[in-house]
Amino acid sequence: METAAVELHTRFMPVLQTAADLNKILDLQDLLERYSFDNICKVAFNFDPGCLAGDGTSGSDFMKAFEEAATLSSGRFMYAFPILFKIKKLLNFGSESKLQKSIATVHKFADDIIKSRIKERAKQEEDLLSRFMGISEYSPENLRDIVTSFILAGRDTTSSALTWFFWILSSHPEVERKILEEVKTLRLSSGKSRRECYSFDELRRMHYLHAAISEGLRLYPPVPVDTKACLKNDVMPDGTFVGEGWFVTYHTYAMGRMESVWGKDCGEFRPERWLEMAETGGGTVVCRPENPFKFPVFHGGPRMCLGKEMAYTQMKLVAATVIETLVVEVVAEKPPEHVLSLTMRMKDGLKVRVRKR
Template identity: 55%
Template sequence: MAIALAAFLQLLLLPLLSLAAVFLLHARASWRLHKGAAPYPLLGHLPPFLANRHRILDWVTEVLARQPTCTLVFHRPGGERGVITANPANLEHVMRAAFGNYPKGPRFASALHDFLGRGILNVDGHAWRAQRKAASYEFNTRSLRLFVARTVHRELHGRLLPLLRRAAGSGCRLDLQDTLERYAFDNICRVAFDHDPRQLPDGDAAESAATKSTASSRFADAFRDAANLSAGRFRYAVPGLWKIKKALNLGSERRLRESIAVVHGFADGIIRSRREEMRMGCEKHDLLSRFMASQQGEGYTETALRDVVISFLLAGRETTSSALTWFFWLLSSRPDVERRIREEVAAVRARRAISDLNRPGFDLDELREMHYVHAAITESMRLYPPVPVNSVQARAADVLPDGTAVGAGWFVSYNAYAMGRMESVWGEDARAYRPERWLDPVSAEEGTFRPESPFRYIVFHAGPRICLGKEMAYIQMKSIVASVVEELELAVDGGYTPRQVASLTLRMADGLPVRVKARA
């Protein structure tokens, strides 16, 4: 009887196994035929996704480069689909022409809601328009630009440069990524709510253990962890698995809950203190105070204000530090670019009055004169964008300009990292670091900066959601690059190749170890 049952089961399973083999062989053949982009039956693109998880940005870039229109329909297990694109025409359609059909959507909002709440980075519709309107007004005021410039100057010359000089004197290696992240957090906290977390020590003072243990430092550590763990929710092979871990309070979700509690508690305390200061007539120029004083801010609860502030902190914390870390890594192997930066900075300084020659730093007008510095930073971000991937969700079915059909509810992901490497967009030298591509070709040696279409260069996004802090970011980055390159050399071991790690921003997995050398 047992033998007969076994024989029956073999007969039953044989056609199923044969069918599965046919499916797999068909999938492999289809994968080759469709240039590495065809999905597997049932599993979709999960197998190659998992195989390339350690190099996900480069894998997506390679796959998109092999597609006729730099666009891929991506299949997840369970039938969920979406579109990944690095096609400028598709991006203009999604980010401007059909903007109303492509909100952030519930998938994005739910993954970041615990951390960002209903802040400007995580909402759609009326809530987004109201915050955007209020923020847009403030970001376009000269008084805020001056406040930002003063803050950057104080942090740069009071903390960052003295720290780099100490490193040059000691000859010790320095993790530049960590240093820039600490600097950026101090800077954005001052701009966002005029609070100093003291992640870098003042002047020539060495960092102490006591400083590291303050509530501000715990806030900084918790903020970093909350950002990284929130980003991790997007990296699950099975979407939504994080919700089960959250319900059970397990692992990364437990740590995320604890980190968010620290961040929210600290921010709530700042907001309550600021309300009291404003009732007493204390004048402040930071974003929180401006928002609270505006007509739109009068009706906001403490929770709503906290969501606004945390969104601005997140937007300013790791973006500029990420951009500068990759910039200085590229610069370390390009002495020709470094030489041209030094020459331009020297020329700007030489145009000052004699009595003003040795004034440290550069004002807003001087920074605007630095076209080559602007081009060098912009070109670095083309190759290593601080936010390499972003996504929206289609409300209704649509067809993109390249003919790709988008289903209702599908995600549409636009990939800035891949876009910067597309030869169809940037030419055969797309992967080369060449700042001159941003200068007026009529007079490249003395040329002025020439911006590109934001739908080709989507580092700051485009359309109605274009980054409000773009000018602030350039003020900070150009100030740092000009002052550091003028005085110091940041040397990276020639054999060091950074490993990418995907968070909400593009970071180096092992930091950026440098040796700082004073220029003669």
């Protein structure tokens, strides 16, 4: 959490505050992706890409290549006949040619990180990549895949969730007001000023904010569709047969909008659906955890996302800090379009204007 807080207060917030001073329109989605990317690289690889350094526009080449690789890779699933993209790949033609160039850029970035960790292995770093490198069974290719997976999981998911969250919040001022009240109450009880970073315990006590973020995730999950491969013949609980090599896909986006699952108000953004009175009494309201098979944004069972708590902590840290100090105004006139990719991004980003409270 310390890494996320430092990145937030020394890089992310200054960019927003400068934009507020200059009355400048900026792309909040791009800014959040850079913030998340810097964070995951520091935590997982002990490497600082500096995407938010300076004016917040560093590292554009890699960011563009990574986004293009993710979008084109997911586009393969849209072919009615998979052999078509395989032919294009064989001939190095069209989208497959672009994909290979993007992948080469991503792989070079990952390889450079691995090489730097190998050189510094004597320092006995405690980052996640160093721990994997200590296991002899992982080849350089395995390590490269691990780096890529960490970047995808740590950068695109939280940034996507926060982008949609701020967009929803712009049309629900009553929710923003309640979040602000919760934040102010915590500040008063702790005696801290707005310039001080929230502690983990303070973030944990932000139940309404947690509920609001969860509600945003329900309506706009970062991974709207997920697919699993069947390793051997199996039968689902309802009796459905699934053969070896078959793919099973569930639609998290659709599930979050099903009346049979969430009730008649399933299309409404209503954080209160996540709140309940605490068992300890005293009129305390807490955010109620939902069944992961009803709310599979972080998966469920043995495949539950290991970074769930880290993601919530980071999202609450960013949201609380921004909402407490700035007013975010979305300038787009039309609802954003979805980008067909591995995660649910906005097609043209989220253009906003910020002003100080």
